Amino acid sequence: MVIIFADTTSSIPVDEAKILGIEYLPQFIIFGEETFRDDTELDSATFIKKLIASSTLPKTSAPPPQMYQPLFEKHLKAGNDIIVLTPSxxxxxxxxxxxxxxxxxxxEKITIIDTLNIGASFASLVKTAVQMANNGESSDTIVATVKNMVERERNIFVVDTLEYLYKGGRIGGAKMLFGSLLQVKPLLALKRGQVEPVESQRTKKKAVSRMIELIIEECPPKNSSLLSIQHGAALADAQKLAQQLKEALNLDEVPIYNLPPAFLVHSGPGVLGTSYFID
Structure with a gap:
Protein backbone atom coordinates (compact mmCIF):
# COMPACT_ATOMS: atom_id res chain seq x y z
CA MET A 1 0.00 0.00 0.00
CA VAL A 2 1.10 3.57 -0.68
CA ILE A 3 0.40 6.17 2.03
CA ILE A 4 0.14 9.83 1.03
CA PHE A 5 1.31 12.57 3.41
CA ALA A 6 0.31 16.22 2.98
CA ASP A 7 -0.37 19.26 5.14
CA THR A 8 -2.79 22.13 5.56
CA THR A 9 -1.06 24.36 3.00
CA SER A 10 -2.84 22.21 0.41
CA SER A 11 -6.15 23.91 1.37
CA ILE A 12 -7.88 20.54 1.72
CA PRO A 13 -10.34 20.76 4.64
CA VAL A 14 -9.34 18.60 7.61
CA ASP A 15 -12.55 16.56 7.47
CA GLU A 16 -12.02 15.82 3.78
CA ALA A 17 -8.41 14.82 4.41
CA LYS A 18 -9.63 12.24 6.94
CA ILE A 19 -12.08 10.81 4.42
CA LEU A 20 -9.32 10.60 1.80
CA GLY A 21 -7.09 8.72 4.23
CA ILE A 22 -4.25 11.24 4.05
CA GLU A 23 -1.70 11.59 6.82
CA TYR A 24 -2.40 15.29 7.29
CA LEU A 25 -0.10 17.57 9.27
CA PRO A 26 -0.70 21.14 10.43
CA GLN A 27 1.22 24.34 10.00
CA PHE A 28 1.72 26.66 12.97
CA ILE A 29 0.74 30.34 12.98
CA ILE A 30 2.54 32.70 15.35
CA PHE A 31 0.97 35.99 16.41
CA GLY A 32 3.40 37.61 18.84
CA GLU A 33 3.64 35.27 21.82
CA GLU A 34 0.73 33.07 20.72
CA THR A 35 1.11 29.98 18.54
CA PHE A 36 -1.83 28.21 16.89
CA ARG A 37 -2.21 24.98 14.92
CA ASP A 38 -4.07 25.82 11.71
CA ASP A 39 -5.94 22.51 11.63
CA THR A 40 -7.71 22.65 15.01
CA GLU A 41 -7.02 25.96 16.75
CA LEU A 42 -7.35 28.66 14.09
CA ASP A 43 -9.93 28.56 11.31
CA SER A 44 -9.71 30.73 8.21
CA ALA A 45 -12.21 33.36 9.36
CA THR A 46 -10.52 33.81 12.74
CA PHE A 47 -7.10 34.00 11.13
CA ILE A 48 -8.18 36.75 8.75
CA LYS A 49 -9.68 38.80 11.60
CA LYS A 50 -6.44 38.52 13.55
CA LEU A 51 -4.40 39.33 10.43
CA ILE A 52 -6.35 42.54 9.78
CA ALA A 53 -6.08 43.61 13.43
CA SER A 54 -2.35 42.90 13.69
CA SER A 55 0.16 45.71 13.13
CA THR A 56 2.81 43.19 12.10
CA LEU A 57 2.63 40.11 9.93
CA PRO A 58 2.30 36.80 11.76
CA LYS A 59 4.91 34.12 11.19
CA THR A 60 4.28 30.60 9.98
CA SER A 61 6.13 27.49 11.06
CA ALA A 62 6.28 24.06 9.44
CA PRO A 63 5.51 20.81 11.25
CA PRO A 64 8.76 19.67 12.93
CA PRO A 65 10.49 16.39 12.00
CA GLN A 66 9.23 14.90 15.26
CA MET A 67 5.68 14.99 13.91
CA TYR A 68 6.66 12.94 10.87
CA GLN A 69 8.88 10.33 12.51
CA PRO A 70 6.29 8.26 14.44
CA LEU A 71 3.97 8.28 11.43
CA PHE A 72 6.77 7.13 9.14
CA GLU A 73 7.65 4.35 11.59
CA LYS A 74 4.04 3.16 11.84
CA HIS A 75 3.52 2.86 8.10
CA LEU A 76 6.93 1.39 7.34
CA LYS A 77 6.41 -1.31 9.97
CA ALA A 78 3.14 -2.14 8.21
CA GLY A 79 5.06 -2.62 4.97
CA ASN A 80 3.74 0.50 3.26
CA ASP A 81 5.49 2.88 0.88
CA ILE A 82 5.32 6.58 1.78
CA ILE A 83 4.98 9.61 -0.49
CA VAL A 84 5.19 13.03 1.16
CA LEU A 85 3.91 16.02 -0.81
CA THR A 86 4.99 19.40 0.53
CA PRO A 87 4.44 23.06 -0.35
CA SER A 88 7.21 24.92 -2.13
CA GLU A 108 13.17 2.69 3.33
CA LYS A 109 10.63 3.58 0.64
CA ILE A 110 10.00 7.24 1.50
CA THR A 111 9.74 9.76 -1.35
CA ILE A 112 9.41 13.49 -0.65
CA ILE A 113 8.14 15.73 -3.45
CA ASP A 114 8.32 19.53 -3.46
CA THR A 115 5.13 20.57 -5.28
CA LEU A 116 6.67 24.03 -5.90
CA ASN A 117 3.36 25.61 -4.95
CA ILE A 118 0.71 26.05 -2.29
CA GLY A 119 -3.08 26.02 -2.15
CA ALA A 120 -5.36 24.63 -4.86
CA SER A 121 -2.66 23.19 -7.13
CA PHE A 122 -1.18 21.36 -4.14
CA ALA A 123 -4.68 20.00 -3.39
CA SER A 124 -5.06 18.70 -6.95
CA LEU A 125 -1.71 16.91 -6.73
CA VAL A 126 -2.61 15.32 -3.40
CA LYS A 127 -5.99 14.11 -4.62
CA THR A 128 -4.45 12.68 -7.79
CA ALA A 129 -1.88 10.79 -5.72
CA VAL A 130 -4.55 9.46 -3.35
CA GLN A 131 -6.74 8.28 -6.22
CA MET A 132 -3.81 6.49 -7.85
CA ALA A 133 -2.85 4.85 -4.55
CA ASN A 134 -6.44 3.69 -4.05
CA ASN A 135 -6.36 2.21 -7.55
CA GLY A 136 -3.33 0.13 -6.62
CA GLU A 137 -0.71 2.05 -8.58
CA SER A 138 2.90 1.66 -7.44
CA SER A 139 4.70 4.42 -5.58
CA ASP A 140 7.09 4.85 -8.53
CA THR A 141 4.18 5.40 -10.93
CA ILE A 142 2.52 7.87 -8.57
CA VAL A 143 5.76 9.81 -8.06
CA ALA A 144 6.37 10.04 -11.81
CA THR A 145 2.82 11.27 -12.44
CA VAL A 146 2.93 13.89 -9.69
CA LYS A 147 6.33 15.21 -10.79
CA ASN A 148 5.06 15.53 -14.35
CA MET A 149 2.02 17.45 -13.13
CA VAL A 150 4.19 19.80 -11.06
CA GLU A 151 5.87 20.97 -14.26
CA ARG A 152 2.51 21.58 -15.96
CA GLU A 153 0.85 23.56 -13.16
CA ARG A 154 -0.23 27.14 -13.75
CA ASN A 155 -1.91 29.68 -11.49
CA ILE A 156 -2.93 33.30 -11.53
CA PHE A 157 -4.48 35.53 -8.88
CA VAL A 158 -5.40 39.11 -8.05
CA VAL A 159 -5.04 40.80 -4.67
CA ASP A 160 -7.16 43.53 -3.11
CA THR A 161 -4.18 45.47 -1.78
CA LEU A 162 -0.41 45.55 -2.18
CA GLU A 163 -0.01 46.15 1.58
CA TYR A 164 0.67 42.56 2.59
CA LEU A 165 3.04 41.85 -0.29
CA TYR A 166 4.98 44.94 0.78
CA LYS A 167 5.04 43.99 4.47
CA GLY A 168 6.24 40.51 3.54
CA GLY A 169 9.06 41.89 1.42
CA ARG A 170 7.58 40.62 -1.84
CA ILE A 171 7.57 44.08 -3.47
CA GLY A 172 9.62 47.23 -2.88
CA GLY A 173 8.48 50.49 -1.30
CA ALA A 174 8.47 52.41 -4.58
CA LYS A 175 6.24 49.84 -6.26
CA MET A 176 3.99 49.82 -3.21
CA LEU A 177 3.62 53.63 -3.28
CA PHE A 178 3.13 53.76 -7.05
CA GLY A 179 0.60 50.94 -7.01
CA SER A 180 -1.33 52.41 -4.10
CA LEU A 181 -1.50 55.87 -5.66
CA LEU A 182 -2.88 54.44 -8.89
CA GLN A 183 -5.07 51.88 -7.09
CA VAL A 184 -3.53 49.23 -9.34
CA LYS A 185 -4.84 45.68 -9.09
CA PRO A 186 -1.98 43.43 -10.16
CA LEU A 187 -2.41 40.01 -11.70
CA LEU A 188 0.20 37.75 -10.14
CA ALA A 189 1.43 34.17 -10.43
CA LEU A 190 3.20 31.93 -7.94
CA LYS A 191 6.07 30.20 -9.72
CA ARG A 192 8.28 27.84 -7.77
CA GLY A 193 7.27 29.63 -4.60
CA GLN A 194 8.06 33.10 -5.93
CA VAL A 195 5.42 35.76 -6.59
CA GLU A 196 5.81 37.09 -10.13
CA PRO A 197 3.84 39.87 -11.85
CA VAL A 198 1.72 39.03 -14.88
CA GLU A 199 0.17 42.42 -15.63
CA SER A 200 -1.88 45.14 -13.92
CA GLN A 201 -5.39 46.54 -14.27
CA ARG A 202 -6.93 49.68 -12.79
CA THR A 203 -9.82 47.95 -11.02
CA LYS A 204 -10.42 44.53 -9.50
CA LYS A 205 -13.34 43.96 -11.88
CA LYS A 206 -11.06 44.54 -14.88
CA ALA A 207 -8.36 42.39 -13.31
CA VAL A 208 -10.75 39.47 -12.84
CA SER A 209 -12.07 39.86 -16.40
CA ARG A 210 -8.52 39.80 -17.72
CA MET A 211 -7.73 36.78 -15.55
CA ILE A 212 -10.64 34.93 -17.14
CA GLU A 213 -9.36 35.82 -20.62
CA LEU A 214 -5.87 34.54 -19.83
CA ILE A 215 -7.20 31.29 -18.37
CA ILE A 216 -9.47 30.61 -21.35
CA GLU A 217 -6.48 31.17 -23.65
CA GLU A 218 -4.24 28.68 -21.84
CA CYS A 219 -6.32 26.22 -19.81
CA PRO A 220 -7.36 23.08 -21.73
CA PRO A 221 -11.20 22.93 -22.01
CA LYS A 222 -11.44 19.52 -20.38
CA ASN A 223 -11.84 18.09 -16.90
CA SER A 224 -8.26 16.79 -16.83
CA SER A 225 -7.07 20.40 -16.52
CA LEU A 226 -8.22 20.16 -12.87
CA LEU A 227 -9.17 23.83 -12.88
CA SER A 228 -9.97 25.08 -9.40
CA ILE A 229 -10.61 28.40 -7.67
CA GLN A 230 -8.83 29.64 -4.55
CA HIS A 231 -9.62 32.65 -2.40
CA GLY A 232 -9.22 34.38 0.95
CA ALA A 233 -12.46 35.77 2.39
CA ALA A 234 -13.90 36.25 -1.11
CA LEU A 235 -16.35 33.36 -1.39
CA ALA A 236 -19.00 35.19 -3.44
CA ASP A 237 -16.39 36.28 -5.98
CA ALA A 238 -14.95 32.75 -6.04
CA GLN A 239 -18.35 31.19 -6.69
CA LYS A 240 -19.03 33.64 -9.53
CA LEU A 241 -15.62 33.00 -11.08
CA ALA A 242 -16.08 29.23 -10.81
CA GLN A 243 -19.40 29.39 -12.63
CA GLN A 244 -18.02 31.64 -15.38
CA LEU A 245 -15.06 29.36 -16.06
CA LYS A 246 -17.13 26.19 -15.77
CA GLU A 247 -19.41 27.46 -18.53
CA ALA A 248 -16.63 28.94 -20.69
CA LEU A 249 -14.54 25.75 -20.63
CA ASN A 250 -17.45 23.29 -20.51
CA LEU A 251 -16.24 21.63 -17.31
CA ASP A 252 -18.20 19.29 -15.06
CA GLU A 253 -16.87 20.73 -11.81
CA VAL A 254 -14.71 23.61 -10.57
CA PRO A 255 -13.74 23.13 -6.91
CA ILE A 256 -13.32 26.13 -4.62
CA TYR A 257 -10.64 26.23 -1.89
CA ASN A 258 -9.93 28.57 1.00
CA LEU A 259 -6.31 29.67 0.75
CA PRO A 260 -4.15 28.69 3.75
CA PRO A 261 -2.67 31.20 6.22
CA ALA A 262 0.81 30.61 4.76
CA PHE A 263 -0.47 32.25 1.55
CA LEU A 264 -2.76 34.85 3.12
CA VAL A 265 -0.01 36.40 5.24
CA HIS A 266 1.45 37.68 1.96
CA SER A 267 -1.71 38.30 -0.09
CA GLY A 268 -4.10 39.58 2.57
CA PRO A 269 -7.87 39.04 2.51
CA GLY A 270 -9.85 39.45 -0.70
CA VAL A 271 -7.37 37.52 -2.85
CA LEU A 272 -8.95 35.58 -5.72
CA GLY A 273 -7.19 33.13 -7.98
CA THR A 274 -7.15 29.93 -9.98
CA SER A 275 -5.02 26.86 -10.52
CA TYR A 276 -4.95 24.47 -13.49
CA PHE A 277 -2.72 22.10 -15.45
CA ILE A 278 -1.78 22.55 -19.09
CA ASP A 279 -1.17 19.67 -21.52
Whole structure:
Protein backbone atom coordinates (compact mmCIF):
# COMPACT_ATOMS: atom_id res chain seq x y z
CA MET A 1 0.00 0.00 0.00
CA VAL A 2 1.10 3.57 -0.68
CA ILE A 3 0.40 6.17 2.03
CA ILE A 4 0.14 9.83 1.03
CA PHE A 5 1.31 12.57 3.41
CA ALA A 6 0.31 16.22 2.98
CA ASP A 7 -0.37 19.26 5.14
CA THR A 8 -2.79 22.13 5.56
CA THR A 9 -1.06 24.36 3.00
CA SER A 10 -2.84 22.21 0.41
CA SER A 11 -6.15 23.91 1.37
CA ILE A 12 -7.88 20.54 1.72
CA PRO A 13 -10.34 20.76 4.64
CA VAL A 14 -9.34 18.60 7.61
CA ASP A 15 -12.55 16.56 7.47
CA GLU A 16 -12.02 15.82 3.78
CA ALA A 17 -8.41 14.82 4.41
CA LYS A 18 -9.63 12.24 6.94
CA ILE A 19 -12.08 10.81 4.42
CA LEU A 20 -9.32 10.60 1.80
CA GLY A 21 -7.09 8.72 4.23
CA ILE A 22 -4.25 11.24 4.05
CA GLU A 23 -1.70 11.59 6.82
CA TYR A 24 -2.40 15.29 7.29
CA LEU A 25 -0.10 17.57 9.27
CA PRO A 26 -0.70 21.14 10.43
CA GLN A 27 1.22 24.34 10.00
CA PHE A 28 1.72 26.66 12.97
CA ILE A 29 0.74 30.34 12.98
CA ILE A 30 2.54 32.70 15.35
CA PHE A 31 0.97 35.99 16.41
CA GLY A 32 3.40 37.61 18.84
CA GLU A 33 3.64 35.27 21.82
CA GLU A 34 0.73 33.07 20.72
CA THR A 35 1.11 29.98 18.54
CA PHE A 36 -1.83 28.21 16.89
CA ARG A 37 -2.21 24.98 14.92
CA ASP A 38 -4.07 25.82 11.71
CA ASP A 39 -5.94 22.51 11.63
CA THR A 40 -7.71 22.65 15.01
CA GLU A 41 -7.02 25.96 16.75
CA LEU A 42 -7.35 28.66 14.09
CA ASP A 43 -9.93 28.56 11.31
CA SER A 44 -9.71 30.73 8.21
CA ALA A 45 -12.21 33.36 9.36
CA THR A 46 -10.52 33.81 12.74
CA PHE A 47 -7.10 34.00 11.13
CA ILE A 48 -8.18 36.75 8.75
CA LYS A 49 -9.68 38.80 11.60
CA LYS A 50 -6.44 38.52 13.55
CA LEU A 51 -4.40 39.33 10.43
CA ILE A 52 -6.35 42.54 9.78
CA ALA A 53 -6.08 43.61 13.43
CA SER A 54 -2.35 42.90 13.69
CA SER A 55 0.16 45.71 13.13
CA THR A 56 2.81 43.19 12.10
CA LEU A 57 2.63 40.11 9.93
CA PRO A 58 2.30 36.80 11.76
CA LYS A 59 4.91 34.12 11.19
CA THR A 60 4.28 30.60 9.98
CA SER A 61 6.13 27.49 11.06
CA ALA A 62 6.28 24.06 9.44
CA PRO A 63 5.51 20.81 11.25
CA PRO A 64 8.76 19.67 12.93
CA PRO A 65 10.49 16.39 12.00
CA GLN A 66 9.23 14.90 15.26
CA MET A 67 5.68 14.99 13.91
CA TYR A 68 6.66 12.94 10.87
CA GLN A 69 8.88 10.33 12.51
CA PRO A 70 6.29 8.26 14.44
CA LEU A 71 3.97 8.28 11.43
CA PHE A 72 6.77 7.13 9.14
CA GLU A 73 7.65 4.35 11.59
CA LYS A 74 4.04 3.16 11.84
CA HIS A 75 3.52 2.86 8.10
CA LEU A 76 6.93 1.39 7.34
CA LYS A 77 6.41 -1.31 9.97
CA ALA A 78 3.14 -2.14 8.21
CA GLY A 79 5.06 -2.62 4.97
CA ASN A 80 3.74 0.50 3.26
CA ASP A 81 5.49 2.88 0.88
CA ILE A 82 5.32 6.58 1.78
CA ILE A 83 4.98 9.61 -0.49
CA VAL A 84 5.19 13.03 1.16
CA LEU A 85 3.91 16.02 -0.81
CA THR A 86 4.99 19.40 0.53
CA PRO A 87 4.44 23.06 -0.35
CA SER A 88 7.21 24.92 -2.13
CA UNK A 89 10.43 24.91 -0.15
CA UNK A 90 10.65 28.63 -0.99
CA UNK A 91 7.62 29.43 1.17
CA UNK A 92 7.73 26.75 3.87
CA UNK A 93 10.18 24.61 5.82
CA UNK A 94 7.91 21.57 5.45
CA UNK A 95 10.07 19.87 2.81
CA UNK A 96 13.12 20.19 5.03
CA UNK A 97 11.25 18.83 8.07
CA UNK A 98 10.07 15.76 6.16
CA UNK A 99 13.54 15.25 4.71
CA UNK A 100 15.14 15.42 8.16
CA UNK A 101 12.59 12.95 9.54
CA UNK A 102 13.29 10.52 6.69
CA UNK A 103 16.99 10.39 7.65
CA UNK A 104 15.98 8.12 10.52
CA UNK A 105 14.80 5.55 7.96
CA UNK A 106 17.61 5.33 5.40
CA UNK A 107 16.92 2.67 2.78
CA GLU A 108 13.17 2.69 3.33
CA LYS A 109 10.63 3.58 0.64
CA ILE A 110 10.00 7.24 1.50
CA THR A 111 9.74 9.76 -1.35
CA ILE A 112 9.41 13.49 -0.65
CA ILE A 113 8.14 15.73 -3.45
CA ASP A 114 8.32 19.53 -3.46
CA THR A 115 5.13 20.57 -5.28
CA LEU A 116 6.67 24.03 -5.90
CA ASN A 117 3.36 25.61 -4.95
CA ILE A 118 0.71 26.05 -2.29
CA GLY A 119 -3.08 26.02 -2.15
CA ALA A 120 -5.36 24.63 -4.86
CA SER A 121 -2.66 23.19 -7.13
CA PHE A 122 -1.18 21.36 -4.14
CA ALA A 123 -4.68 20.00 -3.39
CA SER A 124 -5.06 18.70 -6.95
CA LEU A 125 -1.71 16.91 -6.73
CA VAL A 126 -2.61 15.32 -3.40
CA LYS A 127 -5.99 14.11 -4.62
CA THR A 128 -4.45 12.68 -7.79
CA ALA A 129 -1.88 10.79 -5.72
CA VAL A 130 -4.55 9.46 -3.35
CA GLN A 131 -6.74 8.28 -6.22
CA MET A 132 -3.81 6.49 -7.85
CA ALA A 133 -2.85 4.85 -4.55
CA ASN A 134 -6.44 3.69 -4.05
CA ASN A 135 -6.36 2.21 -7.55
CA GLY A 136 -3.33 0.13 -6.62
CA GLU A 137 -0.71 2.05 -8.58
CA SER A 138 2.90 1.66 -7.44
CA SER A 139 4.70 4.42 -5.58
CA ASP A 140 7.09 4.85 -8.53
CA THR A 141 4.18 5.40 -10.93
CA ILE A 142 2.52 7.87 -8.57
CA VAL A 143 5.76 9.81 -8.06
CA ALA A 144 6.37 10.04 -11.81
CA THR A 145 2.82 11.27 -12.44
CA VAL A 146 2.93 13.89 -9.69
CA LYS A 147 6.33 15.21 -10.79
CA ASN A 148 5.06 15.53 -14.35
CA MET A 149 2.02 17.45 -13.13
CA VAL A 150 4.19 19.80 -11.06
CA GLU A 151 5.87 20.97 -14.26
CA ARG A 152 2.51 21.58 -15.96
CA GLU A 153 0.85 23.56 -13.16
CA ARG A 154 -0.23 27.14 -13.75
CA ASN A 155 -1.91 29.68 -11.49
CA ILE A 156 -2.93 33.30 -11.53
CA PHE A 157 -4.48 35.53 -8.88
CA VAL A 158 -5.40 39.11 -8.05
CA VAL A 159 -5.04 40.80 -4.67
CA ASP A 160 -7.16 43.53 -3.11
CA THR A 161 -4.18 45.47 -1.78
CA LEU A 162 -0.41 45.55 -2.18
CA GLU A 163 -0.01 46.15 1.58
CA TYR A 164 0.67 42.56 2.59
CA LEU A 165 3.04 41.85 -0.29
CA TYR A 166 4.98 44.94 0.78
CA LYS A 167 5.04 43.99 4.47
CA GLY A 168 6.24 40.51 3.54
CA GLY A 169 9.06 41.89 1.42
CA ARG A 170 7.58 40.62 -1.84
CA ILE A 171 7.57 44.08 -3.47
CA GLY A 172 9.62 47.23 -2.88
CA GLY A 173 8.48 50.49 -1.30
CA ALA A 174 8.47 52.41 -4.58
CA LYS A 175 6.24 49.84 -6.26
CA MET A 176 3.99 49.82 -3.21
CA LEU A 177 3.62 53.63 -3.28
CA PHE A 178 3.13 53.76 -7.05
CA GLY A 179 0.60 50.94 -7.01
CA SER A 180 -1.33 52.41 -4.10
CA LEU A 181 -1.50 55.87 -5.66
CA LEU A 182 -2.88 54.44 -8.89
CA GLN A 183 -5.07 51.88 -7.09
CA VAL A 184 -3.53 49.23 -9.34
CA LYS A 185 -4.84 45.68 -9.09
CA PRO A 186 -1.98 43.43 -10.16
CA LEU A 187 -2.41 40.01 -11.70
CA LEU A 188 0.20 37.75 -10.14
CA ALA A 189 1.43 34.17 -10.43
CA LEU A 190 3.20 31.93 -7.94
CA LYS A 191 6.07 30.20 -9.72
CA ARG A 192 8.28 27.84 -7.77
CA GLY A 193 7.27 29.63 -4.60
CA GLN A 194 8.06 33.10 -5.93
CA VAL A 195 5.42 35.76 -6.59
CA GLU A 196 5.81 37.09 -10.13
CA PRO A 197 3.84 39.87 -11.85
CA VAL A 198 1.72 39.03 -14.88
CA GLU A 199 0.17 42.42 -15.63
CA SER A 200 -1.88 45.14 -13.92
CA GLN A 201 -5.39 46.54 -14.27
CA ARG A 202 -6.93 49.68 -12.79
CA THR A 203 -9.82 47.95 -11.02
CA LYS A 204 -10.42 44.53 -9.50
CA LYS A 205 -13.34 43.96 -11.88
CA LYS A 206 -11.06 44.54 -14.88
CA ALA A 207 -8.36 42.39 -13.31
CA VAL A 208 -10.75 39.47 -12.84
CA SER A 209 -12.07 39.86 -16.40
CA ARG A 210 -8.52 39.80 -17.72
CA MET A 211 -7.73 36.78 -15.55
CA ILE A 212 -10.64 34.93 -17.14
CA GLU A 213 -9.36 35.82 -20.62
CA LEU A 214 -5.87 34.54 -19.83
CA ILE A 215 -7.20 31.29 -18.37
CA ILE A 216 -9.47 30.61 -21.35
CA GLU A 217 -6.48 31.17 -23.65
CA GLU A 218 -4.24 28.68 -21.84
CA CYS A 219 -6.32 26.22 -19.81
CA PRO A 220 -7.36 23.08 -21.73
CA PRO A 221 -11.20 22.93 -22.01
CA LYS A 222 -11.44 19.52 -20.38
CA ASN A 223 -11.84 18.09 -16.90
CA SER A 224 -8.26 16.79 -16.83
CA SER A 225 -7.07 20.40 -16.52
CA LEU A 226 -8.22 20.16 -12.87
CA LEU A 227 -9.17 23.83 -12.88
CA SER A 228 -9.97 25.08 -9.40
CA ILE A 229 -10.61 28.40 -7.67
CA GLN A 230 -8.83 29.64 -4.55
CA HIS A 231 -9.62 32.65 -2.40
CA GLY A 232 -9.22 34.38 0.95
CA ALA A 233 -12.46 35.77 2.39
CA ALA A 234 -13.90 36.25 -1.11
CA LEU A 235 -16.35 33.36 -1.39
CA ALA A 236 -19.00 35.19 -3.44
CA ASP A 237 -16.39 36.28 -5.98
CA ALA A 238 -14.95 32.75 -6.04
CA GLN A 239 -18.35 31.19 -6.69
CA LYS A 240 -19.03 33.64 -9.53
CA LEU A 241 -15.62 33.00 -11.08
CA ALA A 242 -16.08 29.23 -10.81
CA GLN A 243 -19.40 29.39 -12.63
CA GLN A 244 -18.02 31.64 -15.38
CA LEU A 245 -15.06 29.36 -16.06
CA LYS A 246 -17.13 26.19 -15.77
CA GLU A 247 -19.41 27.46 -18.53
CA ALA A 248 -16.63 28.94 -20.69
CA LEU A 249 -14.54 25.75 -20.63
CA ASN A 250 -17.45 23.29 -20.51
CA LEU A 251 -16.24 21.63 -17.31
CA ASP A 252 -18.20 19.29 -15.06
CA GLU A 253 -16.87 20.73 -11.81
CA VAL A 254 -14.71 23.61 -10.57
CA PRO A 255 -13.74 23.13 -6.91
CA ILE A 256 -13.32 26.13 -4.62
CA TYR A 257 -10.64 26.23 -1.89
CA ASN A 258 -9.93 28.57 1.00
CA LEU A 259 -6.31 29.67 0.75
CA PRO A 260 -4.15 28.69 3.75
CA PRO A 261 -2.67 31.20 6.22
CA ALA A 262 0.81 30.61 4.76
CA PHE A 263 -0.47 32.25 1.55
CA LEU A 264 -2.76 34.85 3.12
CA VAL A 265 -0.01 36.40 5.24
CA HIS A 266 1.45 37.68 1.96
CA SER A 267 -1.71 38.30 -0.09
CA GLY A 268 -4.10 39.58 2.57
CA PRO A 269 -7.87 39.04 2.51
CA GLY A 270 -9.85 39.45 -0.70
CA VAL A 271 -7.37 37.52 -2.85
CA LEU A 272 -8.95 35.58 -5.72
CA GLY A 273 -7.19 33.13 -7.98
CA THR A 274 -7.15 29.93 -9.98
CA SER A 275 -5.02 26.86 -10.52
CA TYR A 276 -4.95 24.47 -13.49
CA PHE A 277 -2.72 22.10 -15.45
CA ILE A 278 -1.78 22.55 -19.09
CA ASP A 279 -1.17 19.67 -21.52
Missing amino acids: ANVSGTYRSAEMASQEFIG
